[in-house]
Each structure stands twice: as C-alpha cells, then as structure tokens.
Amino acid sequence: MASKILVIEDQAEIRRLICWSLAETDHQVQEAPNGSLGLAMAQAIRPDLIYLDVMMPGEIDGIEVCRQLRQDPATAAILIVILSADASQDNKARALAAGANFFLPKPFSPAKLLELTELLLRNKVKAPEDPEAP
Numbered sequence: 001m002a003s004k005i006l007v008i009e010d011q012a013e014i015r016r017l018i019c020w021s022l023a024e025t026d027h028q029v030q031e032a033p034n035g036s037l038g039l040a041m042a043q044a045i046r047p048d049l050i051y052l053d054v055m056m057p058g059e060i061d062g063i064e065v066c067r068q069l070r071q072d073p074a075t076a077a078i079l080i081v082i083l084s085a086d087a088s089q090d091n092k093a094r095a096l097a098a099g100a101n102f103f104l105p106k107p108f109s110p111a112k113l114l115e116l117t118e119l120l121l122r123n124k125v126k127a128p129e130d131p132e133a134p
Contacts, residue, residue: 002026003121004047008038008065009083010056014106018051021110022117035060039068042075049120051104054084054095063098070099079120083108 005027009015015031022029030045032038035056042050042065050069054062062082069075080102082095087105095103104116 002028003049004045005029005117006038006042006045006047006050007031008035008042008050008056008062009053010034011053014053014083017110018113021113025114025117027117027121034058035062035065039065042069042078043072046075047078049079049081049117051081051083052100054082054086054091063094066095066098066100079124081116081120 003026005022007015007018007029009018009031010033012033015033019029019031030041030047032041035058038050038052039060052062052065056062060068062084066080066082069078069080080100082098082100082103083106084091084095084103085106092103101120102116104113
C-alpha cells in the first residue's frame, strides 16, 4: 500500500525536487506552498510523512505547523521531517522540541531524501537525531 507524503515548502524549486525524487516510488505525494494550507491539508488527508520547511512567509512557519500537528490527536502520529538551510544546533533543537522526528539540512541530495523517506516509512519510528544518518 502506498504511503501518503505531504511536502510543505514555499520554494517551488525545492517542492519540485522532492516530488521528482519521490516520483519513481509508489508513494502519493501532495504539496502545499505555505504553512496555513499545509496544516489544513495535513488535517484533511492525514499523510504518513510530512516534509516541512522551517522558514515560510505568512503568519505560520514550519515550527508552528509542527507544534499544531503534534497537539492535534488526529495528526500527532504523523512523521515530520523539518527542512532548513540553517543547520545550526539551535535551529535543529527548536525543530526537535516542536516535535519533529528528523531534521534534514538543505541542501540535500535526491538519494538522501529517498533513503530517509524509505527508512522512516519502513520503520515508522523516530529516526536518529544525527543529521548525517539515515
């Protein structure tokens, strides 16, 4: 059975890269260009995995989306990977404190994304916090 993946990212190029990277898999991939729409889509479609950018324009950023998803019993168990160009320990700590399962620094390779996706979906458990892991 195909897993549902939601990509919440304001940069169209990054959204396309993620969707392209997952195109050869059986996963159903949907995308949202901002946090508000992404939150609504996550609540509606209940994906198995969300790739979520930290910094997005508008009133709700990726950290707040993550917090709200974790507070809602209907979405609390969704796997969340935070994406960020800011790979600092502070930013990573904020993402994990908000409830992210994994922090993936940008840039990342399509192969790394695919490997992480399969690892998370296969295990359905928290991934190691080491950004170099899958």
